[in-house]
Amino acid sequence: MARTLTNSHAHFKLAEQRLPLGVASNFRYWGEERTIYIKSGRGGRITDIDDNIYVDYRLGYGPAILGYADARVDEAARQGMALGGVFALSTEMELQVAARISRMVPAAELVRFSNSGTEAVMAALRLARAYTGRDDYVLLEGSYHGLFDAAMWHVPMHAWNQQGEPEVTPYSEGVPVNSRSLAHFVQMNDANALETVLARHAGRIACLLIEPIMGNCLGIAADQAYLLAARRLCDKYNVLMIIDEVKTGFRVARGGVQELYGVQADICTFAKAVANGYPISVLAGREHIMRKIGRGVAHGGTYTAHPVSLAAADRTLQILEETDALERIAEYGTKLRAGMSAVLGARGIPHSFVGHPSMSGLYFAEKPPRTYRDWKGSDYSFYNEMAQHLHDEGVLCEPDSREPWFMCAAHDESCLSDTLRGFERAVDRTVTDGAVRRKLSA
Ligand SMILES: Cc1ncc(COP(=O)(O)O)c(C=O)c1O
Numbered sequence: 417m418a419r420t421l422t423n424s425h426a427h428f429k430l431a432e433q434r435l436p437l438g439v440a441s442n443f444r445y446w447g448e449e450r451t452i453y454i455k456s457g458r459g460g461r462i463t464d465i466d467d468n469i470y471v472d473y474r475l476g477y478g479p480a481i482l483g484y485a486d487a488r489v490d491e492a493a494r495q496g497m498a499l500g501g502v503f504a505l506s507t508e509m510e511l512q513v514a515a516r517i518s519r520m521v522p523a524a525e526l527v528r529f530s531n532s533g534t535e536a537v538m539a540a541l542r543l544a545r546a547y548t549g550r551d552d553y554v555l556l557e558g559s560y561h562g563l564f565d566a567a568m569w570h571v572p573m574h575a576w577n578q579q580g581e582p583e584v585t586p587y588s589e590g591v592p593v594n595s596r597s598l599a600h601f602v603q604m605n606d607a608n609a610l611e612t613v614l615a616r617h618a619g620r621i622a623c624l625l626i627e628p629i630m631g632n633c634l635g636i637a638a639d640q641a642y643l644l645a646a647r648r649l650c651d652k653y654n655v656l657m658i659i660d661e662v663k664t665g666f667r668v669a670r671g672g673v674q675e676l677y678g679v680q681a682d683i684c685t686f687a688k689a690v691a692n693g694y695p696i697s698v699l700a701g702r703e704h705i706m707r708k709i710g711r712g713v714a715h716g717g718t719y720t721a722h723p724v725s726l727a728a729a730d731r732t733l734q735i736l737e738e739t740d741a742l743e744r745i746a747e748y749g750t751k752l753r754a755g756m757s758a759v760l761g762a763r764g765i766p767h768s769f770v771g772h773p774s775m776s777g778l779y780f781a782e783k784p785p786r787t788y789r790d791w792k793g794s795d796y797s798f799y800n801e802m803a804q805h806l807h808d809e810g811v812l813c814e815p816d817s818r819e820p821w822f823m824c825a826a827h828d829e830s831c832l833s834d835t836l837r838g839f840e841r842a843v844d845r846t847v848t849d850g851a852v853r854r855k856l857s858a
Pocket of ligand 1: 477532533534535537560561562563627631632660661662663687
């Protein structure tokens with residue numbers, strides 16, 4: 417059943433007069449006909465301005481780990497608000513949250529705060545460059561680390577013809593062309609290729625910037641052996657390992673992906689789940705590296721460690737550390753996978769799941785991808801079409817197959833049954849529409 421989007425359409429017409437693409441972030445523009453505006457969120461569901469209700473698996477790209485409007489976190493935020501505002505001076509809460517993070521993530525010996533994932537990763541790269549005295553860095557094909565120039569070289573895999581090496585291009589106009597030579601690309605799960613790059617450019621590379629479960633690329637995951645090898649290679653070539661946990665942090669385990677894999681970063685970054693959606697991010701790492709901050713390395717900002725976000729972070733992290741929220745989230749994700757698999761299996765549709773049950777990629781090929789290049793071999797157009805039907809059915813995932821589905825502690829049995837009912841209908845509509853198209857073109 418198609419949704420009614422009358423109010424969203426009307427609002428789009430007004431909004432585009434004042435906001436480029438009618439939105440405040442390019443990623444929120446889904447085309448004139450499909451861009452929606454949100455009225456509210458509660459638990460695992462959100463409501464748009466046409467009163468369509470969705471079970472939400474975007475969760476703002478991950479932050480709402482406990483669900484929207486969590487009463488415990490919002491109450492803490494109100495107490496933070498009562499402090500009076502932003503002082504551009506420190507409050508005692510900074511130490512309390514930093515100490516909790518250090519306890520949860522052993523590599524986070526010292527901690528600094530900022531406001532967004534982009535800010536944290538940008539600072540991590542600067543710190544690695546300062547510490548090593550080198551400028552180059554290694555990125556993985558398919559990775560996303562935010563919208564700052566150095567992280568905006570990428571491999572546009574959709575344009576790759578599956579022969580030869582895919583091109584590396586800027587993600588946006590305005591990225592300085594002469595910064596290209598500083599970024600070196602490798603594929604996930606190929607330690608030999610990583611060693612080749614590190615050996616060839618020894619003495620020029622500051623860091624490997626890696627997200628071991630790629631939260632913007634289906635959740636394609638490092639094999640444990642690969643990540644351990646990458647750690648050893650970083651040590652061998654005196655290159656720092658930055659683990660970007662902006663999406664995985666405090667989600668895939670209490671100690672993030674580092675706990676899951678038993679690997680420790682030199683520098684790591686967190687955001688999203690830290691404060692259940694209040695804006696805060698974390699730059700953390702080994703003491704000898706972090707002590708460069710303030711002793712040669714600039715770091716700071718007017719809104720850094722805002723009392724509202726810090727109070728929300730303290731409460732969110734306490735809940736994640738002390739309750740079984742993460743276990744329940746993973747359990748929900750596992751049940752969702754099983755239900756989807758039953759629907760797809762009954763129709764003979766090859767599929768697999770990637771990533772972690774708490775941030776799960778659905779992949780239309782039998783074997784899960786191990787590199788971004790594998791994605792090119794899957795039936796991603798089926799996914800993209802199915803996603804549109806899912807929205808009509810009240811299930812909100814990103815309309816791009818490369819964004820995993822995020823689970824939260826407020827997703828309950830009713831969310832699960834509504835999702836699976838909608839999923840079955842969306843899959844059937846995608847199959848039927850495809851068959852009709854094939855018939856018409858025959
Ligand atoms: C792994 C990773 N790093 C960095 C970022 C940038 O974070 P933000 O959007 O808060 O700037 C993102 C955003 O999705 C991300 O997934």
